Amino acid sequence: MSKSMICSCEDVTADDVRHAVSRGYCDVESVKRYTGFGTGICQGKSCLSAVASLLEKEKALKPDAVVPFTPRPPLFPTELSLLASAPVDESLPPIGGVPQEVDAFPKALRPEGPVPAKAKVVIIGGGVMGLALAYNLARSGETDVVVLERGYLCAGASGRNGGGVRMQWGTPALVELAKRSIDVMKGFAREMGINVWLRQGGYLFLARKPEVAKRLERNVALHNRYGVPTRLVTPDAARDIVPGLTMKGCVAASFNPEDGVIFPWPFLWGYAQGCRKKGVRVETYTEVTGFEVSGGQVRKVKTDRGDIACDTVVLASGAWSPQVAKLVGVELPNEPHRHEILSTEPLKPFLGPLVSVLDSGLYFSQSMRGEIVGGMGDPKEPPGLNMGSTLRFVSRFAHALMEQLPQVGHVKVLRQWAGCYDVTPDNNPILGRTPGLDNLLQMSGFVGHGFMMAPAVAERMAAWMITGESDELFTRFNLRRFAEGTLEREDMIIG
Numbered sequence: 001m002s003k004s005m006i007c008s009c010e011d012v013t014a015d016d017v018r019h020a021v022s023r024g025y026c027d028v029e030s031v032k033r034y035t036g037f038g039t040g041i042c043q044g045k046s047c048l049s050a051v052a053s054l055l056e057k058e059k060a061l062k063p064d065a066v067v068p069f070t071p072r073p074p075l076f077p078t079e080l081s082l083l084a085s086a087p088v089d090e091s092l093p094p095i096g097g098v099p100q101e102v103d104a105f106p107k108a109l110r111p112e113g114p115v116p117a118k119a120k121v122v123i124i125g126g127g128v129m130g131l132a133l134a135y136n137l138a139r140s141g142e143t144d145v146v147v148l149e150r151g152y153l154c155a156g157a158s159g160r161n162g163g164g165v166r167m168q169w170g171t172p173a174l175v176e177l178a179k180r181s182i183d184v185m186k187g188f189a190r191e192m193g194i195n196v197w198l199r200q201g202g203y204l205f206l207a208r209k210p211e212v213a214k215r216l217e218r219n220v221a222l223h224n225r226y227g228v229p230t231r232l233v234t235p236d237a238a239r240d241i242v243p244g245l246t247m248k249g250c251v252a253a254s255f256n257p258e259d260g261v262i263f264p265w266p267f268l269w270g271y272a273q274g275c276r277k278k279g280v281r282v283e284t285y286t287e288v289t290g291f292e293v294s295g296g297q298v299r300k301v302k303t304d305r306g307d308i309a310c311d312t313v314v315l316a317s318g319a320w321s322p323q324v325a326k327l328v329g330v331e332l333p334n335e336p337h338r339h340e341i342l343s344t345e346p347l348k349p350f351l352g353p354l355v356s357v358l359d360s361g362l363y364f365s366q367s368m369r370g371e372i373v374g375g376m377g378d379p380k381e382p383p384g385l386n387m388g389s390t391l392r393f394v395s396r397f398a399h400a401l402m403e404q405l406p407q408v409g410h411v412k413v414l415r416q417w418a419g420c421y422d423v424t425p426d427n428n429p430i431l432g433r434t435p436g437l438d439n440l441l442q443m444s445g446f447v448g449h450g451f452m453m454a455p456a457v458a459e460r461m462a463a464w465m466i467t468g469e470s471d472e473l474f475t476r477f478n479l480r481r482f483a484e485g486t487l488e489r490e491d492m493i494i495g
């Protein structure tokens with residue numbers, strides 16, 4: 001047993017890296033997420049080479065597959081007050097971002113050997129949606145399932161969000177799904193043997209405009225009808241919930257103490273681990289290149305590691321779903337939109353709930369490690385698969401955060417990153433059968449909240465697939481609704 005230190009910032013030892021390898025996390029990006037190395041104050045400057053060397057020594061990777069993890073700005077820890085002073089032209093859309101190509105995966109990381117020649121179900125997308133569905137299918141007895149992921153686990157939106165989970169939504173369907181998902185999360189560690197650090201400190205939504213305040217009032221009534229204990233609170237009461245909150249410009253707030261935050265990465269790993277234990281094949285670094293179709297059915301999924309004959313295909317690729325759908329001639333209305341996020345140096349615990357200014361899309365919470373983790377939507381953000389980080393975002397976020405919590409101006413930002421919302425015209429998901437391709441099932445379009453809906457959606461979708469029993473979820477949110485005009489818009493979207 002070796003106690004030699006690899007990452008002093010996060011107390012990661014050589015044995016911690018070896019343990020990650022033993023669990024199947026062999027590339028640098030995956031080891032970074034599994035152990036936490038490189039996420040501390042030096043951002044990997046002192047530990048990256050040591051981890052890469054150890055992975056090569058352990059023969060976990062071929063030499064040409066030992067590539068560095070994605071660098072994250074800022075180059076050095078920088079105070080929020082300084083970042084807030086950077087000029088931003090709000091009249092112009094954001095452009096660019098660094099790094100430019102976080103979406104490219106070296107071919108050297110592709111597993112050796114072919115994919116299975118056939119499977120009953122092929123799920124395209126190894127995010128939380130795809131993995132949760134595979135796990136629920138396997139738990140119900142259907143283990144002839146292959147999950148295809150084009151990168152490492154946690155490469156997409158499932159590994160890039162702030163971990164918020166809430167029941168405060170604007171439509172009954174999402175309120176009920178969120179309630180069930182949080183119930184599943186409560187028992188996740190017991191069932192899966194992995195801690196997701198669920199902390200139910202609540203969500204505090206702030207409203208600046210009268211029309212947004214009316215939306216909160218309307219939704220509180222909806223939540224209460226479904227047994228969710230959301231309540232309207234005054235600005236003074238909001239300050240009691242979060243001491244130090246200025247409530248500047250805010251006229252109302254709503255609070256549900258049962259909302260909360262979890263740690264996204266182990267949530268994904270838990271489902272992946274559960275899949276593998278039940279015999280599901282989870283194939284990472286495997287890209288879908290096309291389909292074979294005949295008689296109105298998808299017969300094969302083509303990949304860069306061979307073809308898989310199948311009975312059913314599920315498209316659960318998030319913001320990449322439209323790209324994959326085009327390979328089989330299906331047009332989806334989803335659009336990817338970049339959303340940026342950051343985390344700071346750790347502080348002593350002071351923030352109970354996740355706080356969000358609904359008008360601006362600002363949100364922030366405190367992680368179990370003490371970091372402030374938050375993001376903010378940008379109304380000028382153009383659609384596109386962009387996961388680069390910008391100075392514009394961190395400046396806008398720092399300014400908005402300090403407006404509500406001026407005492408954090410001295411706190412340093414350690415890293416920032418971005419992911420893509422999978423946006424539909426009505427802010428609701430696309431679920432169920434594809435018109436004209438009966439065995440191609442849709443599971444995308446969650447507009448940034450798929451992470452928190454996955455347990456409930458996957459549970460119901462697995463039951464629907466196995467039993468064939470009708471479920472209104474897969475007719476209400478079917479792809480046909482966009483052609484038929486039967487849309488029900490969700491208005492509690494952050495960002």
